[in-house]
Structures are given as C-alpha cells and as structure tokens.
Amino acid sequence: MSDRHPDHYVAPVDETQPGAVDQVKLSARKSNMWLDAWRDLRKRPLFYVALVLALLVTVVALFPSWFTPLDPNAPGACLLADSNGAPVDGHPLGFTRQGCDVYSRIIYGASTSLTVGLLVVAITGAIGIPMGAIAGFYGGWVDSFLSRVGDIFFSIPYFLAAVVVMSVMSEYRNPLVISFAIGGFAWASLARIVRAEVLRNKNLEYVMASEAIGRSRGSTLLKHVLPNSMGPVIVTLTLSLGAAITAEATLSLLGIGLNGYMSWGNEIAQAQQTLRTNPSALFWPSLALTLTVLAFTFLGELIRDALDPKARARR
C-alpha cells in the first residue's frame, strides 16, 4: 500500500463494497437510551441498596400491620406509665413522652410520608410537564407568557409559599392540602427543565419526519418529543419525592403540617421537647425519615448518572 499512497493514508475503498457498510448485524444487542441506562445501573451496588430501601418503605407504608403487632391508633395504645421508657421486650425502640411505642408509630407513619411525597410528585408533574412542554414546543408568545408565569412561581421559595398556605388553611391540614401547598409551587423548576429538553428535541430530524408523514403538531409533541424528553423529568421527580417528604416533615415540625395524622414530622416535632432527656424518641423517626429521603435521592442521582453518557464516561 505504501507504494501506491506514499504521502498519506487513504482508506482502501476498493476492498470495502458499499453494501458491506450498510449491512447491520441483526444479532447485535438492541440499544437505546433506557437500555443503556439500565445496563449501567445494574452494575452499581448502590442502586440495589437504594432500590431495596425504597421498596421496603413502600411495603411498610402499604402493610404496616405486617411489621408490628401493635396498633398505635387503638385506644389505650399509649400508657403514661411508660413515659420516656427505655426499650423493653416487644417495644424495641422505647417509648415517647406520652408513653407511646416509638417503633409502631414509625411503622404507621410511613404511609403518611409516602402519600404526601407521591401526591406532591403527581401535582408537580401534572402542572410542570404540560407548562414546560407547551412553552418549549410552541414558542412565541405562548412561551413568553407561560415562562413569565413560571418565573413568578419560581421566584417564591416553595417552602415559604407552603408556610403561607398552611398557616392560612389552618382548618384543613390534611395530606391533600399539604401536597398542593408544596407541589403548587415546586412545579416551576420542573417546567424549566421540561422546556429546555423540548427545545433541544424539537428541531431534530425525527420531529421533521413525524410532521412530514402528516402527524399533527400536538400529536408529534405527545408521541415523539415528550417521550424523548422524559429522562431528566424522571430524575427530577424522583429527587423531588425526597424533597417533598422533607418539606412535609419540616412543616409538621413547625406545627403547620398535618393535623391528626401520624407522620414522622409530627413524631419528631413532639420528641423535640425531650431532646435532652429522651433523645431516642427523636432519633428513630429522624433515622427513618433520613433513610427514606436518602433512598429516593440516590435512586434519582444514579438514574441521572446512568442516563447521561458523558457522566458515564467521566467515571
């Protein structure tokens, strides 16, 4: 070859027939964004730890009676004689100031925390995804208008907004109201993310192809652009699940959270008074809360990492 091309290398075109280039190996493994991400996730031990923790919390929330024979809602569940008591047989984590069993209250509090977390995620998604998608896809004055509305919601720290809503709605402190108080303002950052993703996707060839074969704008957005923009959305929603559970607990700690519901935030708020004398009543619900938030945060972070080919390469 060197005698034919003395100066520089030229690919041996004669030897490679055009047909060989076009031939695709059908036996090769299928691959797309989600499969690549899944293959990466499967190799990370932390993913399993987070997944098992998240599933455990979900099962505890759905079937609390599987985990404790005690019913903390039953009359006479708390005996003042046990006030601030140390762990004994059948009560592995001791007692609160009111003489309630700490362990069973944590188990029964899980469903409240998870319900609020999932409701907030649903509300955030239900407002944030359409707002961002419509703004990004249609552009023009629609984008200007929706983005300015988003800016306003984005500029009020969502926790402060929730404080205002919850203190005004003092008679309606139930999971639905608290979820709207948090999610009603937390959607703005999701809308920004969705808008950026849709903007990135909407000028790609597949969108043009979809319109060329006669699909309407709206249908293209729903069937092609939006599904391809879902990666960051799923990451953000998973992370916001943890943030929402924290927000609910914080509002309950301030005394404007849920009223009459057993929740980790309420347990922590009550145990705060006995921080010096009975720190374990504060410690255990805090640990349950922290591990739950940790599980969802890590799931979100690992999915983010797995979906991003650049981040995979950077490791």
Next chain:
Amino acid sequence: MTLYVLKRLLQAIPVFFGTTFLIYFMVFSMPGDPVLALFGDRTPNPAVLEAVREQYNLDQPFIVQYFLYIKDFFTGDLGVTFSGQSVNEIFARAFPTTLMLVTIAVVAEFILSVGFGLLSGLRKGKFADHASLLLALVLNSIPPFVALFVAQYFIGIKLGWAPVTVGANVTWGALMLPGITIALTIYVVGMRLMRGSVIEAREGDYVRTAYAKGLTSKRVIPVHVARNSLIPVITNTAASFGALIAGTTVTEGIFNIPGIGKVLYDAIGLSEVSTIVSFVTILTVMYIIVNILVDLLYAVLDPRIRYV
C-alpha cells in the same frame, strides 16, 4: 453591560408584582376570614373586628387592597404585626443576626465546595473522588432539621463544644455550629460544579502549556486549574446566599437565634397570619434581589456571557 443590567432589572418588575400579588391573593382567597384567623380561638369584639378590617383596608375591593399594600411597601412601611409592633423595627433588629448566620454558612459552603471539589476533580475516578462525592450526597440527603438536631445533641449537649442554643447573646462563635451544619447539608452542589470544572480545566490547552513551559503542579494546580474553576462555585455560593436567607426559619427556631427566621418561626407558632405574610413577602423580595445580583455577578465574572 449597562443594557444587560437594565434588561435584567426590567425583567424583575413583573416578577416582583407577580410574586407579591400571588402571596396576597393566596391569603385573601383562601377559605376562612383572615381577620377572624388573627384572633385564633378567641371571639373578638365586633368593633375591634371593624377596626382591624379598616386597618388592613379589608373594606376596600381586593385589587385596591393590593395596590395600597404595594404603595406602603414602596414607601418603606412594612406594616405592623398582630401585637402592634412595627415590622420595620423588627426587621432592623433581626436582620443583622440572620446575615451573620448566613455569612457563616455561605463561607463554610464555599470552603467545603472548593476543597472537596478540588480533591475530587484531581483524583477523578479514584477512591477519594468516590468517597467524597458519596459523603456529600449522604449529607445532602439528611433533612436539614435532622442534621441540626444531631449537631445540637452531640456537639452541643454531649460534647459541650458549642452553645446548645444561642438566645439573646449573638456572637460569631455561637452561630458557628448551626451555620456550619447548614453548610454541610448543601455543599454538594458547589462541590460538583468545582469537580466538573477542575476536570475540564486540567484538559485545557492553557494547563498543558503551563506544564510544557516547565511549571510544576504545585504552581499549576492553584494558579491555573483552581482559579479558573472558581467562577461557577462563586455564583452558586451567591445563589445559595439568597436561598439561605429565605430558609433560616427552621435553623433559627431550633437554635433559638433571634433573626428573621425566628420571627417567622414564632409567628407560625402563634398563628399570626399577618406577620407570616409580611415576613414571607420580605424574604421573597430579598430572594429576588439576590438572584438579580447573582446574574449580574455572573456576567461580570465571566466575560463569555453575552449581554443580550
């Protein structure tokens, strides 16, 4: 540049009116009588009720109420709390304390971000990188109030290294524990920015040039790599300054620090809706102002930002 500043300020005007209107609208459109809510469980005298209604312009149509409120806000009259104290006075008394607390948190956050980010970026893919990222993520997942309770219990009560609560005697030393604890729960964002830009900078041509002309890494790392990686960390730190001012309620409540957050914390405890609304509005406006300053700072620090 002047054009950019003007444009950014103009953008803030609808946001200012939008946010204040939204807060105002939220309070006055919710079920329940806001004036009755002021009195909690007590039943007020009808004459008092009328007087309060007039004081808050509640006898006017909603939109008039809102503009009267904005007029007062711009003329520097932030209103009175339920117990009759001037909001201006409370603000002037409490704000310096919050500023001290947030300054400690922000400085600690900056040091942690730069330190761990540099370590992580220089040891990319090695044990130190994974370990410090994992640590920062775990700390970030701990709900702030849990971290504060843990710090208060172990460092304050058990070890006695810091005052358990701050109280009236506000000193830099007493604010160290809550400030640093808060910094520990948020530094992951800044650390990642630092890590990313350190990794990018090390592959940059100017760093290769620096090595090529014979400089040792002792000089290249601090002067060429670290200094050029600081811009995103600085702007992130400035942004968290705004978020922290708005979010000191729990910190100041737990450590009994007499700042703005504590005023809000107490008002929440006593269900004084008008005080809550006043201070939420003030904090939101401060948050907006800090965010404008952050954008301007970003434009000043990074000449590549186009002023359009």
